[in-house]
Amino acid sequence: MVTTVKLAVIPGDGIGPEVVAEALKALDAATADRGIEFDRTEFQLGAARYLETGDVLTDDDLAAIKSHDAILLGAVGGVPGDPRLVGANIERGLLLKLRFDLDHYVNLRPSVLYEGVRSPLAEPGEVDFVVVREGTEGPYVGNGGAIRTGTPAEVANEVSVNTAYGVERVVRYAFGLAASRPRQKLTLVHKTNVLVFAGSLWKRTVDRVAEEFPEVTVDYLHVDAATIFLVTDPGRFDVIVTDNLFGDILTDLAGAISGGIGLAASGNINPDGTFPSMFEPVHGSAPDIAGKGIADPTAAIGSVALLLRHLGEAEAAERVERAIAADVAERGDRPRSTSEIGDQIAARIQALQPAHS
Amino acid sequence: MVTTVKLAVIPGDGIGPEVVAEALKALDAATADRGIEFDRTEFQLGAARYLETGDVLTDDDLAAIKSHDAILLGAVGGVPGDPRLVGANIERGLLLKLRFDLDHYVNLRPSVLYEGVRSPLAEPGEVDFVVVREGTEGPYVGNGGAIRTGTPAEVANEVSVNTAYGVERVVRYAFGLAASRPRQKLTLVHKTNVLVFAGSLWKRTVDRVAEEFPEVTVDYLHVDAATIFLVTDPGRFDVIVTDNLFGDILTDLAGAISGGIGLAASGNINPDGTFPSMFEPVHGSAPDIAGKGIADPTAAIGSVALLLRHLGEAEAAERVERAIAADVAERGDRPRSTSEIGDQIAARIQALQPAHS
Ligand SMILES: CC(C)[C@H](C(=O)O)[C@@H](O)C(=O)O
Ligand SMILES: CC(C)[C@H](C(=O)O)[C@@H](O)C(=O)O
Numbered sequence: 001m002v003t004t005v006k007l008a009v010i011p012g013d014g015i016g017p018e019v020v021a022e023a024l025k026a027l028d029a030a031t032a033d034r035g036i037e038f039d040r041t042e043f044q045l046g047a048a049r050y051l052e053t054g055d056v057l058t059d060d061d062l063a064a065i066k067s068h069d070a071i072l073l074g075a076v077g078g079v080p081g082d083p084r085l086v087g088a089n090i091e092r093g094l095l096l097k098l099r100f101d102l103d104h105y106v107n108l109r110p111s112v113l114y115e116g117v118r119s120p121l122a123e124p125g126e127v128d129f130v131v132v133r134e135g136t137e138g139p140y141v142g143n144g145g146a147i148r149t150g151t152p153a154e155v156a157n158e159v160s161v162n163t164a165y166g167v168e169r170v171v172r173y174a175f176g177l178a179a180s181r182p183r184q185k186l187t188l189v190h191k192t193n194v195l196v197f198a199g200s201l202w203k204r205t206v207d208r209v210a211e212e213f214p215e216v217t218v219d220y221l222h223v224d225a226a227t228i229f230l231v232t233d234p235g236r237f238d239v240i241v242t243d244n245l246f247g248d249i250l251t252d253l254a255g256a257i258s259g260g261i262g263l264a265a266s267g268n269i270n271p272d273g274t275f276p277s278m279f280e281p282v283h284g285s286a287p288d289i290a291g292k293g294i295a296d297p298t299a300a301i302g303s304v305a306l307l308l309r310h311l312g313e314a315e316a317a318e319r320v321e322r323a324i325a326a327d328v329a330e331r332g333d334r335p336r337s338t339s340e341i342g343d344q345i346a347a348r349i350q351a352l353q354p355a356h357s
Numbered sequence: 358m359v360t361t362v363k364l365a366v367i368p369g370d371g372i373g374p375e376v377v378a379e380a381l382k383a384l385d386a387a388t389a390d391r392g393i394e395f396d397r398t399e400f401q402l403g404a405a406r407y408l409e410t411g412d413v414l415t416d417d418d419l420a421a422i423k424s425h426d427a428i429l430l431g432a433v434g435g436v437p438g439d440p441r442l443v444g445a446n447i448e449r450g451l452l453l454k455l456r457f458d459l460d461h462y463v464n465l466r467p468s469v470l471y472e473g474v475r476s477p478l479a480e481p482g483e484v485d486f487v488v489v490r491e492g493t494e495g496p497y498v499g500n501g502g503a504i505r506t507g508t509p510a511e512v513a514n515e516v517s518v519n520t521a522y523g524v525e526r527v528v529r530y531a532f533g534l535a536a537s538r539p540r541q542k543l544t545l546v547h548k549t550n551v552l553v554f555a556g557s558l559w560k561r562t563v564d565r566v567a568e569e570f571p572e573v574t575v576d577y578l579h580v581d582a583a584t585i586f587l588v589t590d591p592g593r594f595d596v597i598v599t600d601n602l603f604g605d606i607l608t609d610l611a612g613a614i615s616g617g618i619g620l621a622a623s624g625n626i627n628p629d630g631t632f633p634s635m636f637e638p639v640h641g642s643a644p645d646i647a648g649k650g651i652a653d654p655t656a657a658i659g660s661v662a663l664l665l666r667h668l669g670e671a672e673a674a675e676r677v678e679r680a681i682a683a684d685v686a687e688r689g690d691r692p693r694s695t696s697e698i699g700d701q702i703a704a705r706i707q708a709l710q711p712a713h714s
Contacts, residue, residue, distance in 0.1 A: 164511035165509065197501040245548070
């Protein structure tokens with residue numbers, strides 16, 4: 001019996017296509033002869049497509065993407081300051097539009113400090129946490145506006161929208177995740193002393209859902225204090241649940257303290273399965289190093305592991321993760337090309353025999 | 358000729374009174390026989406006062422504070438989770454109320470890695486930047502609300518309000534500061550790709566004011582990327598200008614990478630002089646270590662240096678800073694009490710002869 005998964009692939013801009021190519025090698029290696037097949041459709045989206053056609057994401061694109069089972073995305077965004085891109089907001093019009101329209105309410109961002117990674121801040125094994133970032137609300141909703149733009153009397157507002165519906169579902173997911181991990185700990189990060197209305201909703205929701213998960217230890221940190229602890233004591237974190245903007249900030253910082261943003265994978269997940277989930281490295285399109293074959297594809301490959309786990313292929317996901325860990329552990333100082341890293345991780349995946357074969 | 362400065366002193370809660378006592382020793386040492394006298398009034402404000410009287414900050418308190426020339430604040434806030442404090446928001450009702458009502462639109466937060474401070478991330482001399490955090494707008498305005506609170510249909514909003522008036526004055530201050538520093542560099546930190554209205558106002562304002570300061574090099578970072586650079590390359594920063602919430606987050610992180618929050622001083626400044634400016638350590642009231650005499654008063658003493666510079670006493674400010682640097686450089690592993698540190702820094706201040714005496 002063979003399961004066929006319809007996979008939408010969005011290589012994007014800059015180093016996006018380079019790292020996606022390696023991620024697909026890993027996907028092939030992990031699933032060869034495993035009873036799962038990927039039927040891939042590539043979507044040309046991003047700054048390059050916009051410059052060619054003027055389109056960021058058409059209704060047809062969106063409908064076509066929706067008809068897939070999952071999405072693998074490289075990175076989107078043009079060269080910063082490119083005058084031809086003024087007016088196009090690729091981030092809002094493409095990346096955030098996908099996250100919102102596909103109801104990716106869980107933005108899952110694990111941080112692991114692998115053996116062999118030199119970090120000034122922690123020892124391998126000490127950093128192993130997951131940020132569950134809300135993906136469809138908060139200051140990201142696009143609910144802003146301005147009056148008298150360009151005059152000395154301009155007022156520009158941004159509204160953070162938070163609903164019981166939206167907060168509860170992501171908090172519940174985070175508790176479920178915490179309950180499934182050995183340390184069973186959940187930290188809410190917010191700024192309840194200043195953002196009193198949103199903060200109160202988050203706090204009350206965590207307190208209430210906590211009653212259903214007595215095995216999970218719960219604590220709370222203000223976002224400013226959380227940045228301090230990420231630097232001084234990252235080992236204290238297991239599962240962090242937080243809003244869209246705080247999650248954005250904390251996960252870049254988390255990447256920086258656990259081996260660099262070149263290793264940080266993410267999943268934009270719709271746990272209900274109503275829409276396809278989307279997997280992408282946390283890093284951007286890095287136009288400055290694009291085309292040189294020097295981008296690190298590890299974060300994209302790590303995103304494949306998250307994709308496989310989401311599809312229920314836990315064993316294949318684990319092989320990808322173990323292959324990454326082994327590759328990272330033996331990284332010396334010799335620089336390798338993007339495809340060398342991708343080939344070597346793919347070879348390791350193939351060499352790791354499935355536990356139950 | 359003797360200048361008399363009316364100083365409002367708010368020791369506050371927890372370790373606040375302990376560190377303020379040492380800060381006042383430093384103030385005395387730096388100004389003895391210098392033609393400046395401090396006429397001090399102490400205000401009992403904070404969680405303790407609230408628990409006694411039910412008042413957070415009365416109109417009379419506020420009027421009395423306004424009649425002073427400057428304010429020195431320790432820290433306010435009770436024991437987290439104290440049930441008697443539920444309902445009182447000391448942070449909003451006292452600290453933020455003072456910042457807003459006294460129009461402290463510049464929240465000045467320098468980060469210096471002193472000689473002798475072991476940081477895993479940088480060498481002394483490499484970290485020397487100032488965050489100019491906007492203090493009267495953004496998500497801190499208290500412009501939020503909720504409907505159907507406590508029901509599954511609850512919606513809780515928070516509005517970030519940004520005005521041309523408010524952004525321009527703080528941006529202009531930041532440029533002036535950057536122009537006066539050796540490296541003459543200014544970095545705007547925001548999230549223009551997501552918070553497009555507020556971001557656009559900040560970006561346009563920086564671009565416009567930059568024309569008046571051709572000697573200042575300007576760059577821009579998204580807030581998430583800024584956290585990465587604070588960890589991997591803090592030396593790239595000179596003056597950072599940013600909004601109220603991003604500034605809150607970045608300055609705690611900045612404290613963590615430059616020797617700990619025990620060293621981080623700040624000034625809440627009204628540059629126009631319409632209202633008294635307020636100087637305070639960035640740290641909180643730390644009830645867990647209060648009363649033990651082990652709090653580090655260095656951040657409070659550093660805030661005295663900022664106070665003196667604000668009052669035009671540059672020479673005295675510099676002696677306080679040099680005394681702190683010398684003390685920090687010789688800190689061994691032997692723990693010292695709060696008052697030992699305070700006494701030793703005060704003695705150093707006295708020993709440093711004024712340049713022009
Ligand atoms: C590109 C940007 C819109 C995006 C975000 O802010 O979510 C990115 O920083 C991320 O973290 O995936
Ligand atoms: C106590 C709190 C309201 C305050 C803030 O958020 O500004 C503090 O974190 C600070 O940075 O001074």
